[in-house]
Amino acid sequence: MLLNAFDYDRQAGKITNRRAIFETPDGLGVADGMAIDIQDRLWVAFCGGWCVGCIDPASGQLLSKVAVPVGHVTACAFGGPELRDLYITTARIGLDEAALTEQPHAGDLFVARMDVPGVAPFRFCG
Numbered sequence: 001m002l003l004n005a006f007d008y009d010r011q012a013g014k015i016t017n018r019r020a021i022f023e024t025p026d027g028l029g030v031a032d033g034m035a036i037d038i039q040d041r042l043w044v045a046f047c048g049g050w051c052v053g054c055i056d057p058a059s060g061q062l063l064s065k066v067a068v069p070v071g072h073v074t075a076c077a078f079g080g081p082e083l084r085d086l087y088i089t090t091a092r093i094g095l096d097e098a099a100l101t102e103q104p105h106a107g108d109l110f111v112a113r114m115d116v117p118g119v120a121p122f123r124f125c126g
Contacts, residue, residue, distance in 0.1 A: 030047045
């Protein structure tokens, strides 16, 4: 699976210049929810990959991973007073009894304290 980046024109509300920034390797799962930190790094929840990965869009490199003790990692978002807490959601849907025994925390919310804060979200004005 390829992850793409775009240039965004805030005035026009348009995206242009689509380009591939990362190809998910086998075994990392499927890219799901994402967040951005203040260094413009992309944090990606990898469903089936048991982690959230930090990708540098400029180099296309996977810089680090935050391991999660469940396979279905669904999304991530920065929060907390300094935006240094990475909240990680997971799912338990579709897991059979054996998988739920192996992953008793499937469906839980996790939090990891990060060295670099995230970008504050934009508020919807409409």
